[in-house]
Amino acid sequence: MTETLALDFENVSKSFAANSDKSSAINVVVDSLSMQVRKGEFFSVLGPSGCGKTTTLRMISGLETPTSGTIRMSGRVVNGVHPHKRNVHTVFQKYALFPHLNVFENVAFGLRMKKVSSEQIKRRVNRMLEMVRLETYADRMIQQLSGGEQQRVALVRALVNEPEILLLDEPLGALDLKLREQMQVELVAIQKQLGTTFIFVTHDQGEALTLSDRIAIMNRGRIEQIGTPTEVYEHPASIFVAKFVGTSNVFEGTSEFESNSQGASFVAIQTSLGRLRAKFHNGNTRFHPRDVPSAALIVRPEKIRVRVTSPSGESGSADLNSVRGTLVERTYFGPTTQIKLKINDQAAPLIALIANQASVKAPTLKLGEKYYAVWDPGDSIIVPSDARVAAALDAPISQPLGSTATA
Amino acid sequence: MNHATPASVPLSPSPKKKFPLMLVPSALWFAIFLIIPILIVMSLSLLHKGSYGRIEFTLDFSNYARALEPVYLKIILRSLWLATYTTGLCLLLAYPLAYLMARSRPRTRKILLALVVVPFWTNFVIRIHALKLIIGETGLLNQILTELSIITRPLQMTDNAFGVGMGMVYNYLPFMVLPLFVALEKLDFTLLDAAYDLGASRLQSFFRVLFPLSMPGIVTGSLFVFIPAFGEFVIPDMLGGSQSMYVGNIITETFLKSRDWPFGSALSTFLVLLAMVAFMIVLSRENKTQGAKF
Ligand SMILES: Nc1ncnc2c1ncn2[C@@H]1O[C@H](COP(=O)(O)OP(=O)(O)OP(=O)(O)O)[C@@H](O)[C@H]1O
Ligand SMILES: [Mg+2]
Numbered sequence: 001m002t003e004t005l006a007l008d009f010e011n012v013s014k015s016f017a018a019n020s021d022k023s024s025a026i027n028v029v030v031d032s033l034s035m036q037v038r039k040g041e042f043f044s045v046l047g048p049s050g051c052g053k054t055t056t057l058r059m060i061s062g063l064e065t066p067t068s069g070t071i072r073m074s075g076r077v078v079n080g081v082h083p084h085k086r087n088v089h090t091v092f093q094k095y096a097l098f099p100h101l102n103v104f105e106n107v108a109f110g111l112r113m114k115k116v117s118s119e120q121i122k123r124r125v126n127r128m129l130e131m132v133r134l135e136t137y138a139d140r141m142i143q144q145l146s147g148g149e150q151q152r153v154a155l156v157r158a159l160v161n162e163p164e165i166l167l168l169d170e171p172l173g174a175l176d177l178k179l180r181e182q183m184q185v186e187l188v189a190i191q192k193q194l195g196t197t198f199i200f201v202t203h204d205q206g207e208a209l210t211l212s213d214r215i216a217i218m219n220r221g222r223i224e225q226i227g228t229p230t231e232v233y234e235h236p237a238s239i240f241v242a243k244f245v246g247t248s249n250v251f252e253g254t255s256e257f258e259s260n261s262q263g264a265s266f267v268a269i270q271t272s273l274g275r276l277r278a279k280f281h282n283g284n285t286r287f288h289p290r291d292v293p294s295a296a297l298i299v300r301p302e303k304i305r306v307r308v309t310s311p312s313g314e315s316g317s318a319d320l321n322s323v324r325g326t327l328v329e330r331t332y333f334g335p336t337t338q339i340k341l342k343i344n345d346q347a348a349p350l351i352a353l354i355a356n357q358a359s360v361k362a363p364t365l366k367l368g369e370k371y372y373a374v375w376d377p378g379d380s381i382i383v384p385s386d387a388r389v390a391a392a393l394d395a396p397i398s399q400p401l402g403s404t405a406t407a
Numbered sequence: 408m409n410h411a412t413p414a415s416v417p418l419s420p421s422p423k424k425k426f427p428l429m430l431v432p433s434a435l436w437f438a439i440f441l442i443i444p445i446l447i448v449m450s451l452s453l454l455h456k457g458s459y460g461r462i463e464f465t466l467d468f469s470n471y472a473r474a475l476e477p478v479y480l481k482i483i484l485r486s487l488w489l490a491t492y493t494t495g496l497c498l499l500l501a502y503p504l505a506y507l508m509a510r511s512r513p514r515t516r517k518i519l520l521a522l523v524v525v526p527f528w529t530n531f532v533i534r535i536h537a538l539k540l541i542i543g544e545t546g547l548l549n550q551i552l553t554e555l556s557i558i559t560r561p562l563q564m565t566d567n568a569f570g571v572g573m574g575m576v577y578n579y580l581p582f583m584v585l586p587l588f589v590a591l592e593k594l595d596f597t598l599l600d601a602a603y604d605l606g607a608s609r610l611q612s613f614f615r616v617l618f619p620l621s622m623p624g625i626v627t628g629s630l631f632v633f634i635p636a637f638g639e640f641v642i643p644d645m646l647g648g649s650q651s652m653y654v655g656n657i658i659t660e661t662f663l664k665s666r667d668w669p670f671g672s673a674l675s676t677f678l679v680l681l682a683m684v685a686f687m688i689v690l691s692r693e694n695k696t697q698g699a700k701f
Contacts, residue, residue, distance in 0.1 A: 058600075061604050063603065063604065082603070082608075083600075083603040083604050084603050084604075084605075084606045084607055084608050088604075089605060090601070090604045092597060092600070092601060092604075094597065096595065096597040096598050096600065096601035097601075098598060098602075098616060099598075099620070100616075100619045100620055109602070109605050109607075110605035113605060113606040113607045113608075113611060114606055158604075158605075161605065161606065
């Protein structure tokens with residue numbers, strides 16, 4: 001099955017000598033990272049600035065050698081193989097276009113290195129420039145291009161070499177919103193058209209969610225979760241993932257097992273808001289409370305309903321999570337309204353998102369008034385407080401790709 | 408060096424721009440100490456030498472005819488060759504050093520920079536003497552080599568062309584290192600990564616990326632070395648022995664010993680013209696090759 005894998009990272013670490021001249025400390029930038037990328041996949045690496053994304057890409061392209069671990073490409077170990085011997089090309093974070101060459105020669109650079117005949121170079125470069133609608137710019141120097149045009153040149157300069165894997169290091173970071181959205185659409189279209197494996201680095205979670213087949217979420221040199229956009233959003237594996245991807249309410253506390261008279265079982269967390277519940281074993285809780293006593297309950301703002309009256313007494317209300325707080329903030333987004341309820345002094349305000357649907361009469365919420373926030377235990381997610389415990393739990397769920405490649 | 412492209416040229420307000428006041432001091436300086444002396448030398452070169460070094464005010468082109476006589480032509484060619492290989496050797500030695508400096512951490516960089524500059528704190532003649540103490544017939548190097556029984560008779564490293572070459576490279580190296588360093592320092596080294604990434608070997612990335620992008624530094628450094636090296640006379644005097652004759656030596660001798668100012672001026676004018684031609688050639692090539700724009 002290995003041939004379906006474009007890239008296989010096995011416990012790859014990278015450390016640098018710490019920057020201060022005096023100390024001999026080392027700085028672990030990538031920490032035993034394991035991930036597998038399928039051929040033809042649009043795979044994103046998402047993480048905050050400085051978490052080691054660029055370093056990871058540089059190990060794939062060969063510009064950096066791992067301190068330990070194994071990197072395989074199509075089954076072959078490539079640790080220590082010089083970049084010019086790998087069929088991997090990069091769109092660099094700041095493009096790194098050659099200022100002494102014009103657009104055509106920039107794009108032709110890789111083909112010239114491979115000693116491709118000049119008619120072929122002409123044909124392939126022009127086809128690529130047409131693809132990104134820059135065919136009339138062939139003679140321009142790089143300094144004469146706008147940011148978006150430079151970005152497209154950087155993209156085709158790598159793509160023209162028909163790489164097995166294309167690495168994109170925050171390629172849209174420097175573009176304005178409109179151009180960015182337009183380029184996102186183009187990137188996906190190009191990727192589907194060429195069938196190239198894309199490894200796309202970004203710190204923009206929205207971008208990662210909309211573009212990717214799968215996302216790896218990285219934090220401080222470690223991967224906290226790998227999954228499809230839905231998996232990552234609906235079932236975050238750690239507090240970090242829940243906070244980094246989308247907006248979340250996170251309440252930490254001690255976890256306990258609980259079951260009701262109907263035989264339904266729950267994980268209950270004693271939080272600063274009181275006792276909150278999640279359904280046990282519905283994919284949202286992956287462990288038994290006795291194994292992980294310290295945990296956090298996560299609920300997405302859109303899962304919360306806001307009520308004026310208490311739900312107690314209604315049928316099936318016994319298991320519902322319900323807290324009461326003062327409305328402290330209300331932000332109108334158009335299709336939705338976000339509100340913040342201050343429950344007590346210990347906890348951060350609860351964030352809820354209310355859809356402004358025409359058919360539903362939205363309650364006229366007033367600042368300073370008290371409301372109930374209610375959600376179903378099935379919508380709660382429980383994760384261990386400790387990210388390392390979370391990662392260990394996440395491992396069996398995102399199984400080795402070999403066995404799920406067709407899923 | 409910064410030939411601007413149409414898009415990056417700030418539109419100059421008007422072609423009939425006023426002469427900026429700021430330039431007055433330097434313009435005066437140039438006029439008094441450079442242009443006027445050159446004009447004097449040029450006019451002298453067209454006059455006639457009288458007895459006892461006196462100058463007769465009659466038009467005389469024979470100085471130039473004499474300067475082109477084989478004896479002098481040979482010396483001029485020898486000087487050209489000296490300047491050329493000094494420039495070449497300096498470039499070969501300076502490039503790796505400048506590259507290392509540009510890529511090292513700030514602290515290491517400061518130390519290396521100091522090592523390049525510190526020799527300038529001592530007088531030029533003293534430095535050449537110091538070099539003589541090392542490579543001279545009874546110098547340190549010969550002593551060590553004899554002591555180690557590697558050689559039996561001292562090597563002749565001074566009073567010949569080798570000595571001159573050593574002295575020239577030793578003295579002119581910093582003039583090459585500094586402009587190269589300045590050019591390499593502002594270079595974006597991710598461009599080298601990009602070249603590797605696109606399949607270039609180390610050698611290819613050097614010739615296709617690093618070298619063209621550091622061209623401004625190479626050109627500046629080469630001019631800084633070539634032009635003074637062409638007229639150099641102290642180093643050949645001190646390290647070349649009595650027979651070593653370069654155009655600089657001839658000119659000093661003509662002025663100071665034979666007191667033939669018109670002929671000395673003709674030789675000097677010749678030198679200035681050659682340097683100017685070299686400068687023009689380099690500049691025009693630089694313009695054509697669309698060198699790096701920073
Ligand atoms: N060559 C190096 N020497 C020492 N430290 C390095 C080196 N390269 C990267 N680092 C450090 O490794 C960490 C991760 O860097 P990296 O460039 O991989 O981050 P990143 O996730 O790409 O961040 P960003 O989103 O800001 O681009 C940073 O703290 C950085 O200072
Ligand atoms: Mg980065």
